[in-house]
Amino acid sequence: MDFYHRSALILDALDAKKGSVKGLCMSEATKSRKPGEGARFLKVVVEVLKYRPHILHLLTATKLLAQEPTLFVPPSSIAAASAAIKSGVAASASKALKQPKKYQKQAPTPLNLASVMVHDLMFAKRGLTLPKEHKVRKKLEKYKPALDKENEREKRRRKVATNEGLQIALPEKIASSLSSIGKGKKREHDADRFAEEAGAGLEAVGEIRWMRVNTLRWSVEQAVEWFEKGGWEMFEDVEEMLAAAQAKPKVFALDAHIEPLLALPASVSLPTMSAYQDGRLLAQDKASCMPAWVLLAPVLADAEEALANGLDAGEGEEKKRGKGLRVLDATAAPGNKTTMAAALVAGEPINGKVTACERDQGRFKVLKDMLKRADAKNVQPMNVDFLSLKPDDPKLKNVSHLLVDPSCSGSGIPSRLDHLVPSAPEEEQLSRIRSLSNFQIAILSHALRFVGAKRVVYSTCSIWEQEDEGVVMRVLGKKEFREMGWRLAPRDEVLPTWERRGRVEACGGDKNIADSLVRCLPEDGTNGFFVACFVKDEYAEPIPAPPTVAQPTRAAEAVEVEAGDGENVAAAPSNNKQGGKQAKKAKSSVSRVARIAKEEVVGKAPEPTPLAAKETGVGAKKADKKLSKKQLYLLKKEELKRKKAAQE
Structure with missing residues (x-):
C-alpha cells in the first residue's frame, strides 16, 4: 500500500499546485532512494492522470466512495491508537487520539488514493500490486463487475473500441518516452534519465537532443574523437545534421553558439551511451546552457588571450592569495547550470570555484548527486536560503559572478505534462505570476547588492513578460542599482549571433535594452527561456532611468515558491516527522521571502495618504x-x- 499512498500524495500535491508532474515524482522518489522508483512513480502517475476524468466518472457512477467511506481513508490516528492500546501503552494511545491532525497529514485524500487503485484494477496489465489476501484488494475486487459494466457503457457512449480511447492523449514524443520505461536494471537507467530531465525539461526538444560535453571529465576534442570512433559522423551545421539523420541516425553536430554543446538526433537512446552513463556527457537543453555561458564567456576569452600572449591569466592580488574566480549560484538544484559553471572555470589559468546555494533539503540531495556525477570538485554546495546570505559577508566578498535562476512558472517547458492537470482560473494564474515576479525581483536585487559582484545573469524558463522583461525593467528602474553602476551588458557580450532577442514593447520601446536580452522559443530547437546579463561599472556616471513600462497595479502578494520549473524539483508532501519540521521551516522561510519581496516591490514609502x-x-x-x-x-x-x- 505504501507505493499507492505515495502516488496519491503526488496527486494531492499536483491538485494543490505545488509543483510539476515530473518534479513531484522525482522529489518523492528521493525520500526512499530506491533505484528506479522515480521512473516508476512517473509512469504510474501519468497513467492515472491520463485516465483521471474517466476514473472520476467510474467512481461517481458506481458510488464506490459513498458505499466504502473508510476503505480509502488510512485511519492513521485510529490505527496508531489501536496499536498503542494493544501493546498496553495507554499514554501513547491517548496522545495519538488527541492529535488526529498530526497523523492525518501523513494520509492522502481518499479520492486520489481510490483513483490510483482503481486505475491499476481496471487498466494496468499487472493489476493491483497487493497480496491476494489483502483486505483492501479483496473488498475492491468485489466492485470490479460494476466498474467493468460502467466502463463498457462509457465506451459505447463515446464510440471508442478500446480503453485507450478513454484517455487524455499525450504528445507522441512524450508518450513514446514514457512507454520506454523498462523493468529491473533498465528501470534504474531510465530513472537516472528522468531524474536528470525532470529538473528543467531536459528532454529532446523537437528533433534535437542537446548534450553538453562535461569538460571536468574530458575535452570537446576527446568527445568528438569518441563519437567518430563509434561510427558517428560529425557535421558543422545542426540543420545539415538533422537532414542527414533521416537516413543515418548516428550523426551529431557542434553547436554554433556554445562551445561544449553537441546536437544529436532526438531519437538517441541515452541509457545505451557509455559516455552518458559515466557523466562525460550530460543531457542539458541548449537554453539551459546559456546562463553560465553568458556569465563566464568574457572570462574565458580573457584567459585564452592571456595564454596566447604567454601571460598568466591569474596574475594579481587574487593569484597571490591563492584564490581564483568566485562564482555563486543562488538557486542551484538540480545542478545543470552549476556544473557547467564549474566546468568553465575549473583548473588553470582561471582556477575558479563555485558556491551553490539550495535551501530545500530534498533538492539539495539532488544537487549533491549531480555534483558527484559531474565530478564537480570545485563546487561548495550549501543547504541554505540565498536570501539569508549577507551581501557584505567577508566570506563572500570575493564573489564576483552570480547566477540567478529563481523559481518561475515554467511556461517555457513544453514537456512538463501540465496539460494533464486542470488549469487554474485565469485570475488565479495572474495572481501566481505576480507573486513569482515579485519574488524574482527580490532575489535578483539581493544578488546585485553583493559587494564584490561584477556580473550577474538572471534567467527563467518562462515565456511570460512579467517574469522576464518585466523583472529586468523594474530592477533597472531602481535608483539604488543605477547609482551602484549596474546596467545591462550590451548585445556583443550576450550571445551576439543569437537572433531572438527581448521584446521591444516590453522594454518601454527601447530597442537597445531589448537587444541586450536573449529569448528562446521551442521553434528555435530549445525550451522557452529568457536571459539577461547585468554588469557593474562603478566608475561610470549613473545611467538614466529606463523607459516607464506599465507595472502590475497590485501590491506584492504572498510568494509562491514553486518548483518543477526551470531547474526546479518541488517536494511532495512529507510523510514523516522530519518532513513536518522541514515543512514548518519552509513555511517560515516563504513568509520571510514574501516580506522581502514586498519590500523590494512596494518599497518603504512615506506616510500613506x-x-x-x-x-x-x-x-x-x-x-x-x-x-x-x-x-x-x-x-x-x-x-x-x-x-x-x-x-x-
Whole structure:
C-alpha cells in the first residue's frame, strides 16, 4: 500500500499546485532512494492522470466512495491508537487520539488514493500490486463487475473500441518516452534519465537532443574523437545534421553558439551511451546552457588571450592569495547550470570555484548527486536560503559572478505534462505570476547588492513578460542599482549571433535594452527561456532611468515558491516527522521571502495618504475610515495630480 499512498500524495500535491508532474515524482522518489522508483512513480502517475476524468466518472457512477467511506481513508490516528492500546501503552494511545491532525497529514485524500487503485484494477496489465489476501484488494475486487459494466457503457457512449480511447492523449514524443520505461536494471537507467530531465525539461526538444560535453571529465576534442570512433559522423551545421539523420541516425553536430554543446538526433537512446552513463556527457537543453555561458564567456576569452600572449591569466592580488574566480549560484538544484559553471572555470589559468546555494533539503540531495556525477570538485554546495546570505559577508566578498535562476512558472517547458492537470482560473494564474515576479525581483536585487559582484545573469524558463522583461525593467528602474553602476551588458557580450532577442514593447520601446536580452522559443530547437546579463561599472556616471513600462497595479502578494520549473524539483508532501519540521521551516522561510519581496516591490514609502491607505491597506489605522464620496473624489484627484507631476 505504501507505493499507492505515495502516488496519491503526488496527486494531492499536483491538485494543490505545488509543483510539476515530473518534479513531484522525482522529489518523492528521493525520500526512499530506491533505484528506479522515480521512473516508476512517473509512469504510474501519468497513467492515472491520463485516465483521471474517466476514473472520476467510474467512481461517481458506481458510488464506490459513498458505499466504502473508510476503505480509502488510512485511519492513521485510529490505527496508531489501536496499536498503542494493544501493546498496553495507554499514554501513547491517548496522545495519538488527541492529535488526529498530526497523523492525518501523513494520509492522502481518499479520492486520489481510490483513483490510483482503481486505475491499476481496471487498466494496468499487472493489476493491483497487493497480496491476494489483502483486505483492501479483496473488498475492491468485489466492485470490479460494476466498474467493468460502467466502463463498457462509457465506451459505447463515446464510440471508442478500446480503453485507450478513454484517455487524455499525450504528445507522441512524450508518450513514446514514457512507454520506454523498462523493468529491473533498465528501470534504474531510465530513472537516472528522468531524474536528470525532470529538473528543467531536459528532454529532446523537437528533433534535437542537446548534450553538453562535461569538460571536468574530458575535452570537446576527446568527445568528438569518441563519437567518430563509434561510427558517428560529425557535421558543422545542426540543420545539415538533422537532414542527414533521416537516413543515418548516428550523426551529431557542434553547436554554433556554445562551445561544449553537441546536437544529436532526438531519437538517441541515452541509457545505451557509455559516455552518458559515466557523466562525460550530460543531457542539458541548449537554453539551459546559456546562463553560465553568458556569465563566464568574457572570462574565458580573457584567459585564452592571456595564454596566447604567454601571460598568466591569474596574475594579481587574487593569484597571490591563492584564490581564483568566485562564482555563486543562488538557486542551484538540480545542478545543470552549476556544473557547467564549474566546468568553465575549473583548473588553470582561471582556477575558479563555485558556491551553490539550495535551501530545500530534498533538492539539495539532488544537487549533491549531480555534483558527484559531474565530478564537480570545485563546487561548495550549501543547504541554505540565498536570501539569508549577507551581501557584505567577508566570506563572500570575493564573489564576483552570480547566477540567478529563481523559481518561475515554467511556461517555457513544453514537456512538463501540465496539460494533464486542470488549469487554474485565469485570475488565479495572474495572481501566481505576480507573486513569482515579485519574488524574482527580490532575489535578483539581493544578488546585485553583493559587494564584490561584477556580473550577474538572471534567467527563467518562462515565456511570460512579467517574469522576464518585466523583472529586468523594474530592477533597472531602481535608483539604488543605477547609482551602484549596474546596467545591462550590451548585445556583443550576450550571445551576439543569437537572433531572438527581448521584446521591444516590453522594454518601454527601447530597442537597445531589448537587444541586450536573449529569448528562446521551442521553434528555435530549445525550451522557452529568457536571459539577461547585468554588469557593474562603478566608475561610470549613473545611467538614466529606463523607459516607464506599465507595472502590475497590485501590491506584492504572498510568494509562491514553486518548483518543477526551470531547474526546479518541488517536494511532495512529507510523510514523516522530519518532513513536518522541514515543512514548518519552509513555511517560515516563504513568509520571510514574501516580506522581502514586498519590500523590494512596494518599497518603504512615506506616510500613506488616506486614499493610499484605503487602496493598499498600508497605515489603515491612521487613515480616516469615514471619508465621504466627495472627499474620496477630491483625494483621488489630488493623488492623480501628484503622480502626473512626479512623472514629469
